[in-house]
Amino acid sequence: MMTTHENILIGSDTSVSLASILKSLQTMNQYSFITATRVSDIVQLSKSIQPAFIILSFRDNQNVINSLLSYNRDFSIPMLCLQTKSQYRELQIRENLVVFTQSFEYGMQSNNLVTNMLGILKLIKKTETVSSSKIMVPKGKYPEDQSKDLTRYTLELDQKKAVLDKIKERIKQLYTDVDAATKTQLMSIVNTIKMARNDRKHWDDFKHYFENINPNFLKQLSATFPCLTAKDLKYCCYLKMNMSNEDIRLILGINQESVRTHKYRLKKKMVLEKHQDLHNYLQTFAS
Template structure:
């Protein structure tokens, strides 16, 4: 196995390991190696140097401390899946690159593969841009922006999911209340619709996206001046390798709308039938 194609997954329960592996079925071209003991994680990370380590322990901090104790200059990127009971912020050394995500949100809500793919794309991009440096050395320059971009994407996704649940609950209550209460409930629903389309979230997302992908939107607009603001938003999400399902959730639309818009984007960009829009945007230089 080639070292840059290995991902190490560590967890203290076989159930969690199985759930993580199932969530990563769409992450192709990588070999997954699993471990349940700290000593195994240290030994495997030493022998094969995986491109990424995913941790899902009851105490991720203990695993991080063990890795640092073994190697003070530990630089392999980590993704820590945090359990509900894990309240404290992780303490990490400056040279380490650590991403965090809720286990429940990532695995149980099927968002883990998108986050992992985004991290892998960042690793690949950073490695290609400067092969003489480690990923950690390069990532330290834009790590905060990258994590903020992921955070805004996940927060927006979570926000829409919560608002959708509230709307469903309002629908259930609507049929059993008087006219005055119905009017108040409809006012809440209209407020939710306005909030779901809040431009501030997009502006913040765009700012962090452009820090990581400078000139991508500018060059894309110059190359295809026919693209609308909505088109450019889709291109950003596809550049991040978001799935159709992720885009659907973030924009609050159905799968068919996502597919239709991607088809129209291909036509505007005059791409050949065999060309994949997602791959085209990801390989497009900034």
């Protein structure tokens, strides 16, 4: 049975640089490398072969990036830009585009490029769907099916956040044992993880799906209790979905005591009696 290799597109406007990059990556035989020397070919190949990753080593990498974006506004293939010391230029990168940078000279030393590439590719495989994860609810689905979809979305998001946190902690452990150039790369990855981990879009997406299933719940709750914070409302949504303390603990990455404490504070804000159950009370909104 043949194994299908993922494609990595390598572009450079000098044959010497291209040869050096290919030589450095020769041990990565689990990938297929496609090369190009012209910007127009990079643009065309990025569309036709849909590579998993792109390596650029042009004298003007910014021009290549701009060309890719002008051809496709939704371009999202991750890239690594190699820049020589004499040609170094601060790249202007669109916010949701994943671009790593590395010194060409450093990359060609020892196995630095391979090590960096394997780390980046592993990170991408773990996080490639974090910021774009969506669950579309087809028309005609029963409410209970929609609720299952929403629960699955929430739990999948929790798993992705947990993976990001583990990667971030591992990077911190490695940070003290590497040279300055690698430290810069590691911090770039950590910052990317932080942005993905705290992306408000996750909460916005969750609210969109939740309100499709529970219309007016948040509106009624906010109108009745204007003092509720965004975090309070998030807890209320989870309780409305019949999530247990353990479910909420996993999603928010906190301990059960913190969950219980916040639920107690919610009861105080809602002026509920001690014997009143918060979960049951929330079920009365927009039901």
